[in-house]
Amino acid sequence: MIFRQLFDKDTSTYTYLIADEKTKEAAIIDPVREQVDRDVKLLEDLGLNLKYAIETHIHADHVTGGGSLRQVLSDTKLVVNAASEADCADVLINDGDVLKVGDIEIKALYTPGHTNTCTSYQVDDMLFTGDTLLIGGCGRTDFQAGDAGQLYDSIQEKLFSQPDSTRVYPGHDYNGLTMTTIGEEKANNPRLGNSKPKDDFVALMDGLKLDMPKRIKESVPGNMKCGLAA
Amino acid sequence: MIFRQLFDKDTSTYTYLIADEKTKEAAIIDPVREQVDRDVKLLEDLGLNLKYAIETHIHADHVTGGGSLRQVLSDTKLVVNAASEADCADVLINDGDVLKVGDIEIKALYTPGHTNTCTSYQVDDMLFTGDTLLIGGCGRTDFQAGDAGQLYDSIQEKLFSQPDSTRVYPGHDYNGLTMTTIGEEKANNPRLGNSKPKDDFVALMDGLKLDMPKRIKESVPGNMKCGLAA
Numbered sequence A, B: 001m002i003f004r005q006l007f008d009k010d011t012s013t014y015t016y017l018i019a020d021e022k023t024k025e026a027a028i029i030d031p032v033r034e035q036v037d038r039d040v041k042l043l044e045d046l047g048l049n050l051k052y053a054i055e056t057h058i059h060a061d062h063v064t065g066g067g068s069l070r071q072v073l074s075d076t077k078l079v080v081n082a083a084s085e086a087d088c089a090d091v092l093i094n095d096g097d098v099l100k101v102g103d104i105e106i107k108a109l110y111t112p113g114h115t116n117t118c119t120s121y122q123v124d125d126m127l128f129t130g131d132t133l134l135i136g137g138c139g140r141t142d143f144q145a146g147d148a149g150q151l152y153d154s155i156q157e158k159l160f161s162q163p164d165s166t167r168v169y170p171g172h173d174y175n176g177l178t179m180t181t182i183g184e185e186k187a188n189n190p191r192l193g194n195s196k197p198k199d200d201f202v203a204l205m206d207g208l209k210l211d212m213p214k215r216i217k218e219s220v221p222g223n224m225k226c227g228l229a230a
Helices: A033-045 A066-072 A148-159 A182-188 A198-206 A216-224 B033-045 B066-072 B148-159 B182-188 B198-207 B216-224
Strands: A002-008 A013-019 A025-029 A049-054 A077-081 A091-093 A098-101 A104-110 A119-123 A126-130 A167-170 B002-008 B013-019 B025-029 B049-054 B077-081 B091-093 B098-101 B104-110 B119-123 B126-130 B167-170
Touching (some): A013 A033, A013 A104, A013 A167, A025 A098, A066 A077, B002 B033, B013 B033, B013 B104
Parallel strands (some): A077 A091
Antiparallel strands (some): A119 A126, B013 B025
């Protein structure tokens, strides 16, 4: 398997490239519009064919590169959770659905709570958690149908139920960390680790007084159009 | 093996953590002074003992965190290439020397050219190339005893001689890429790939008219003191 983690410094967003070395089929998770030229060049350099551009959710902090990638690489199918009802997407994905990239299986785990469209993806022992589970943190729950109790359940039931050695690749990190493991987050995550009770988590999340993301007014409608102008 | 790539956004510097899962011995390559608290916390969270803080060279663009790490974690030995004559270091390393972290062997490959202290490190099928070989690029050769012809020879003889599948982890990337392979760089590196002749490379490097790094006046003397005040 070819695997690359990519970073957008401006929004601290991680994008992931996953490809089958034999068939050259590839998927990209959470591409960023401003990085599409970089991503297309990388695909070309590696001789890969982009089959899927996959969103972990409708983002509020950056605009997806999915639509632009499909314009350049016309075989690409855009994948977004079904709850988004984003009619620009080619695949509206549901919990348990599996996407295939060559012999690689990418399994969707519906993990709402940060937003109602949040989906984590599992590939072997790797979890791509979007903004559901971050390194030493989690996504906020105060817009886009976010719900702290639901986020707690998603993380406990769908993610913390995985083996401790499972590698976790998040949608962002703001401190220069690139990955974590389920075991580390269960032990050390200050919001959720050490068997924090649900009520305490909900109270913590509901008590956060955060400014709105700078780009939310551009990003959410932009992402509902897969990053393409209406 | 525990392996973590870490990023300093301000200087686009990559730091690497390598550790033996059984013995809990760890090494860190190219720590950044401003990130020492993050790195100490990560070592603690993972239950690791830092045995070595290793420099790929005397950096001109950031100050090392090596000295600060040794102040906090007193078992840590600082490793710098012997050509630096940095008397703050515990190990002055030479080509072919091997450091052991548990069962993991970290082999020094002297790769001068960007500076006269540049050392790449090999761990299994991974190469930590510092600023010698970058993703689609290489370090500049116009200060700190840099030499374009020597850089060409270092890359061709010590790095491009490795198997194509060898994973390359550089000291920086400014485009959000995190790694490459020897095969990709041999094929695609615009400065060195596709069997570029030495004379062409030297002419290209000698023709670059680059501004001095912003922090060179602070960084080089600071790094000769392992990041500690004189």
